[in-house]
Amino acid sequence: MMRRRGLAGVLLAGVLCFVGCGGPMQPDELARSIEALESTAAEGALLADHVARDRSKNTFVRAHARELGETVEHEAEKLNDAEGEPENGVAPAKAKAIDLADQISAALGRIQTAPGDEAEGGAAQTELSTLSEKAGKLAEGL
């Protein structure tokens, strides 16, 4: 009986460690989240560059930009729901990350709406490259 309880305790501890026990967001978790934004913005910039140079297929641009946009929105929701300690914590960076996510989502929306518009693609490419760089710097600062 004692052995079974011990085993159950070890399993419970393992599961809790594995799923995480909540608490404020840690800098490494926030950095991972911002890196995901950086990667998505960089990919969006590549896609937008192909729109600008008429090197892609409209259905692909639209569907993939939508998919990238959903990734960014999901990341923003996770950031919004995570607790960030206001003092000496990650709250300010978290707020900046949510703001970046909104801007990335909007820029992706431009190529999703007009996948055949080369001028719109060029503008979105510039914007998404800048946002990717900003996200990279924000993650580095953590």
Added chain:
Amino acid sequence: MKTVLQIALGVIAAIGGFVDIGDLVFNAQAGAAVGAPALWAVPVGVLGIMIFAEMSGRIVAVSNKPNFVLVKERYGARLSTFTLVASLVLTVLTLGAELGGLGFVLNYLFDVSVNFFVLVALIAIAAAIYFLPFGGLERLFGYMGLALLVYLAASIKLDPDWGEIGRGFVPESHGAAVYWYFVVGLIAAALMPYEIYFYSSGAVEEGWDEHDMKVNKANAFIGFGLGGLISVAILVASAQVLKPAGISPDSIGTVALVAEVPYGETGLILAFIGILFAVGGATIDTAFSAAYNLAQHQGWRWGKRFRLLDEPRFTLALGGFLLLGFAIAQTGVDPISLTEYAVIFSIPVLPLTYLPILLVGNDAGVMGRHVNGPINRVLGWAYFGLICLLALAAPVLYIWTNGGG
């Protein structure tokens, strides 16, 4: 020309096996995260599957026994049932992911809705299975999947540092857990259990006998070699395009985008054709493997070589697994994550899949003059040891690296 047609089984088993929906993204992730230093893992995995596929094909040619019959004969009732259940769970999960992946690819091409195209894919695959003979299925999905060779052309055109690529094929000691996560995953991706089940049952479907030893060798070495080449090409092209841009691929769209960089829309379309047929081939591999395993375990009459309506239990199993896969895909679960879990968590099942092949291949009583020679024995046991090591390392590395992230 005849030889080209005869290696279709190896091509579809390999393409469906290690450039399926999850592996396509996994290869791209390895290229983006680690780059050339992870390359050596691909030939290590490919050589392993070549050795075991050749052995299992030889066993079929001599004894007409596919892999799950060996599992049943060599293990007791309990262990063979455990192997059956574990392989069915992982194979059907993978099948669901492949159908989901087909939905994504078709949606990139026509932009209606992923779920709608999952249904279209299910109907198309079921129609292909019903109307085409086994050889037709192999050739259609195997050879059309070779459109993925666009990644080979892309990796050459992107002009990588060839010295670095060459050094990537030499294993190096590395401290980073993420590096080992990708190395283990790349080796395991080549050794997915359903490939060997499909290959050995396919050899029975094709009626191989002792006259087909050369065909078996050609299938094992050329077919799986081609699959490995595509794997390497995706990794190299991704390292060239995604790594410098800081892009971490999470979807099949990103993998297609890699081919668009050097070749524009033509590259994109070729990539999608290759992906569509490779993933379609994987759907066929997994659906048949699940039905083959169940039928062989239960001792039912099985095979596409008979009329499907004449073997209702096998046909119902095949249809049932396809519908189960469809239900999984319709839940909206991310197909990439699903196959990644399937790759990593299928590794503990690998020793149970490969041990009977090795035991029978080494058994002169069964194999006669076709018994494993000394090189096959040594390599077989060495790979079996490696598989056992992977079985222990994979889940730990997955949790430690947060899935390579």
